[in-house]
Amino acid sequence: MTNKPIKVFRGDYLESTHEFHAAVVDRTGRLLYSYGDPKRLTFARSSMKPFQAIPLIETGAAAHFQFEPKEIAISCASHSGEAFHRETVLGILKKIGLSIDDLQCGTHRPHRDEDYRALIRSGQELTPLYSNCSGKHSGMLATAVYMKEDPATYREVHHPVQQRILQVISEIAETPVEEIAIAVDGCGVPVHRLPLEKTAYAYAQLASGRSDKHPEHDEALRIIRDAMMAHPEMVCGTDRFDTDVMNLFPGKIVSKGGAEGVQCVGLVEEGIGVIVKCEDGSARALGAITLKILEDIGFVKDIPDKDVYDKYRHPGVFNMRKERIGRIEADFELQKA
Numbered sequence: 424m425t426n427k428p429i430k431v432f433r434g435d436y437l438e439s440t441h442e443f444h445a446a447v448v449d450r451t452g453r454l455l456y457s458y459g460d461p462k463r464l465t466f467a468r469s470s471m472k473p474f475q476a477i478p479l480i481e482t483g484a485a486a487h488f489q490f491e492p493k494e495i496a497i498s499c500a501s502h503s504g505e506a507f508h509r510e511t512v513l514g515i516l517k518k519i520g521l522s523i524d525d526l527q528c529g530t531h532r533p534h535r536d537e538d539y540r541a542l543i544r545s546g547q548e549l550t551p552l553y554s555n556c557s558g559k560h561s562g563m564l565a566t567a568v569y570m571k572e573d574p575a576t577y578r579e580v581h582h583p584v585q586q587r588i589l590q591v592i593s594e595i596a597e598t599p600v601e602e603i604a605i606a607v608d609g610c611g612v613p614v615h616r617l618p619l620e621k622t623a624y625a626y627a628q629l630a631s632g633r634s635d636k637h638p639e640h641d642e643a644l645r646i647i648r649d650a651m652m653a654h655p656e657m658v659c660g661t662d663r664f665d666t667d668v669m670n671l672f673p674g675k676i677v678s679k680g681g682a683e684g685v686q687c688v689g690l691v692e693e694g695i696g697v698i699v700k701c702e703d704g705s706a707r708a709l710g711a712i713t714l715k716i717l718e719d720i721g722f723v724k725d726i727p728d729k730d731v732y733d734k735y736r737h738p739g740v741f742n743m744r745k746e747r748i749g750r751i752e753a754d755f756e757l758q759k760a
Contacts, residue, residue: 471614589605629689
């Protein structure tokens with residue numbers, strides 16, 4: 424049997440394997456546990472959205488436009504394009520006096536087949552509202568409008584909106600700006616590359632609502648954390664990991680996944696941040712890896728809904744008839760720092 428940490432079985436036969444890296448960090452920045460390389464330089468992709476939303480709070484834009492908690496939550500979201508997601512983003516655009524045409528996130532089909540079929544039946548166009556990043560983009564636009572900056576160029580790296588985000592990430596992740604590599608995310612805005620342990624550190628601060636070295640961010644961290652936990656349905660969507668895990672452990676965990684096999688969580692009471700990065704970019708084992716880590720560090724004690732928990736902790740392999748014909752196993756031991 425292979426010693427790979429993630430094994431994918433078809434029937435009882437090993438078919439595929441995955442490698443991953445992980446870091447578990449407390450809110451002082453101390454590495455507690457790791458797997459693989461905790462210093463691996465990684466674009467955490469959409470897992471950075473809660474930190475990209477900090478200037479929305481700190482500039483005063485959210486207060487000025489009277490953002491509700493659900494609107495702050497969707498500003499941190501990779502949503503599924505469900506009706507309530509689209510309505511919330513549209514509500515933000517109306518508040519700030521802009522329209523769907525001002526969103527520069529591009530578009531893609533909604534996450535759920537039933538939502539896509541409903542769109543086809545309606546005969547309507549697929550618009551940027553359906554993009555899973557439309558909430559983040561509407562939050563960036565709100566900041567630009569409030570600060571009287573050009574909303575037409577808000578996603579460019581040298582725009583004040585993006586420069587404020589870069590500075591915040593530098594401070595929260597305790598990484599100099601010049602050491603943060605920048606590329607372009609799937610939705611067209613800058614994305615930031617950090618060592619895994621630095622992103623986990625950022626999540627530890629988000630979860631605890633406190634930054635010892637930059638207490639000026641405390642209020643924004645708490646507002647964003649509380650909004651995400653109060654409205655997990657806005658952060659992701661129906662039958663998806665981020666939403667389900669925050670509902671499983673209400674008020675105790677903040678969760679946000681990212682493309683290319685990234686998952687981040689923050690534990691509120693413990694002040695601990697966790698990041699997982701699958702080396703090959705696959706996301707299919709992320710839930711199993713993340714929940715096993717949470718078990719191993721003692722977070723998971725009582726499971727209120729075992730069916731929902733097991734869907735992610737012990738994921739199946741399914742055929743096109745939706746029959747379970749295999750399984751994914753997470754088999755690894757964390758290294759204590």
